[in-house]
Amino acid sequence: MVEFFLQSPDLVIFLVLLTLGYAAGSLAEKRHYRSIEKRERELVRLAVVTAEGSFPPGRVRQAFLVSGSTVVSIDYFKRLLAILRNIFGGRVKAYESLVDRARREAILRMKAEAHQRGAGMILNLRLETATIGRNANRKKQVGSVEAIAYGTAVVFNK
Numbered sequence: 001m002v003e004f005f006l007q008s009p010d011l012v013i014f015l016v017l018l019t020l021g022y023a024a025g026s027l028a029e030k031r032h033y034r035s036i037e038k039r040e041r042e043l044v045r046l047a048v049v050t051a052e053g054s055f056p057p058g059r060v061r062q063a064f065l066v067s068g069s070t071v072v073s074i075d076y077f078k079r080l081l082a083i084l085r086n087i088f089g090g091r092v093k094a095y096e097s098l099v100d101r102a103r104r105e106a107i108l109r110m111k112a113e114a115h116q117r118g119a120g121m122i123l124n125l126r127l128e129t130a131t132i133g134r135n136a137n138r139k140k141q142v143g144s145v146e147a148i149a150y151g152t153a154v155v156f157n158k
């Protein structure tokens with residue numbers, strides 16, 4: 001067995017890089033999720049509502065557009081898993097966490113802007129996602145995901 005690996009240094013290098021890619025990507029993703037969860041707890045009181053209606057006269061002091069955007073890139077290990085999944089078929093779970101992180105981060109950035117400007121509520125949240133770098137490597141692989149969240153922030157009179 002040892003002789004096989006000594007005769008195949010390219011395979012050893014590939015396996016080492018694959019392991020490093022998995023470890024670094026998993027660590028970065030876990031850190032990002034911890035950061036997202038912490039900030040979500042901090043901003044949980046800022047309501048985000050998608051509904052029709054109106055406020056009583058004199059209740060709203062100011063309304064303005066708030067937005068947040070982010071781009072999250074995929075790591076090489078997840079890209080390899082996605083390539084294998086595309087060969088054999090099925091859901092590409094590697095991209096699900098990528099899109100989830102991008103959406104949640106964009107919403108948090110939007111909420112942070114609204115909170116900083118004194119808003120008490122965000123109305124009619126809209127969320128857009130797009131892939132970036134899809135044709136950059138000509139293999140039709142998703143390089144990263146961009147998410148943009150926007151809505152109308154409302155500052156109430158006291």
